[in-house]
Amino acid sequence: MPDKPDRRGEFALIRELFQPLADAEHGLSLKDDVGFLPPVPSGMDACITKDMIVEGVHFLPDDPPETIARKLVRVNVSDLVCKGAVPASCLLAGAFGPGADDGWLEAFAAGLKDDLATFGLALLGGDTVGTPGPTTLSLTAIGHVAAGQLVRRSGAREGDGVYVTGTIGDAALGLKILQGEFGEVALGPRTPLVARYREPEPRAAFGRYLPGFASAALDVSDGLIADLAHICEESGLAADIDFARVPFSSSAQRHLKKDRALKLAVLGGGDDYEILFTAPPSAAASIAEASGETETAVTRIGQVAGGEAGAVRVLDEDGSPLDIGMRGFSHG
Numbered sequence: 001m002p003d004k005p006d007r008r009g010e011f012a013l014i015r016e017l018f019q020p021l022a023d024a025e026h027g028l029s030l031k032d033d034v035g036f037l038p039p040v041p042s043g044m045d046a047c048i049t050k051d052m053i054v055e056g057v058h059f060l061p062d063d064p065p066e067t068i069a070r071k072l073v074r075v076n077v078s079d080l081v082c083k084g085a086v087p088a089s090c091l092l093a094g095a096f097g098p099g100a101d102d103g104w105l106e107a108f109a110a111g112l113k114d115d116l117a118t119f120g121l122a123l124l125g126g127d128t129v130g131t132p133g134p135t136t137l138s139l140t141a142i143g144h145v146a147a148g149q150l151v152r153r154s155g156a157r158e159g160d161g162v163y164v165t166g167t168i169g170d171a172a173l174g175l176k177i178l179q180g181e182f183g184e185v186a187l188g189p190r191t192p193l194v195a196r197y198r199e200p201e202p203r204a205a206f207g208r209y210l211p212g213f214a215s216a217a218l219d220v221s222d223g224l225i226a227d228l229a230h231i232c233e234e235s236g237l238a239a240d241i242d243f244a245r246v247p248f249s250s251s252a253q254r255h256l257k258k259d260r261a262l263k264l265a266v267l268g269g270g271d272d273y274e275i276l277f278t279a280p281p282s283a284a285a286s287i288a289e290a291s292g293e294t295e296t297a298v299t300r301i302g303q304v305a306g307g308e309a310g311a312v313r314v315l316d317e318d319g320s321p322l323d324i325g326m327r328g329f330s331h332g
């Protein structure tokens with residue numbers, strides 16, 4: 001790590017900020033060269049994912065460091081839970097840039113501590129370096145799912161409903177607010193949108209129910225349409241979305257009602273970290289039950305259909321296709 005008077009060296013950073021968060025049994029409290037992989041409970045499969053976030057790309061340089069840590073954890077947790085897996089353990093890699101001074105690192109570690117506890121992740125190890133470039137953070141997360149029950153992208157069938165949890169577009173609007181696209185604003189009523197951008201809420205409780213009914217699933221990180229196109233591509237099918245059924249939060253609606261083009265644009269916005277899944281008509285009661293049990297809003301927004309694999313059509317109220325001019329709309 002480059003010499004910086006206002007920042008701990010690598011060893012002090014690990015010792016003072018990361019060791020207190022680590023798993024003692026399997027992570028050996030980060031006091032050794034390796035950790036152990038915790039045993040996978042019998043009847044379960046382990047699955048693994050890794051997501052990186054980069055300053056200036058996935059978070060803004062002046063975002064609060066606690067929220068950056070939580071975003072790092074949550075984007076990974078989102079990948080696990082959208083497959084029906086329960087988060088179990090993780091490894092952290094940080095390349096900390098010049099802006100990450102001691103105060104920043106302490107706040108980052110505090111945010112990390114919160115979310116490791118919130119989502120039940122044991123910290124097993126990692127790596128820490130300094131960089132003259134943007135701060136770059138990566139988590140490798142391991143989850144457990146009932147053996148053979150992992151919900152893939154590839155299982156959608158013609159006639160399945162397309163469902164999404166929560167609301168779409170909040171994070172995309174939050175980013176626009178932070179980027180000043182709506183002018184210089186007091187963050188008052190717009191704060192929920194900014195919060196959604198900075199700290200996604202992975203649908204951990206609902207995700208556990210997915211293996212019971214979902215034919216395919218993923219988390220919405222690239223934008224609703226592009227992500228549905230991923231399911232369609234892997235399943236060799238197309239899908240139709242009813243634009244009027246796409247759920248928007250009341251905060252989002254305040255921005256969107258004036259601007260239909262913006263409403264269409266946020267379908268491609270990304271960063272929602274909601275679960276998008278498909279399920280057969282026979283699953284309706286189980287979905288409603290999971291939604292009620294976990295207090296998670298679930299909306300049926302369309303259906304899986306035959307057609308060009310990967311094509312997603314967005315239909316207006318009168319059933320006519322909207323040209324939303326974005327990736328995922330059509331590969332034709």
Ligand code: ADP
Binds near residue numbers: 032125
């Ligand atoms: P080495 O130089 O032998 O790779 P390190 O000093 O990099 O060892 O790491 C010492 C221990 O601290 C290892 O167990 C490593 O996994 C852990 N570690 C280092 N950085 C982090 C981090 N950012 N988060 C979690 N664990 C870390």
Ligand code: MG
Binds near residue numbers: 126127128
């Ligand atoms: Mg190392």
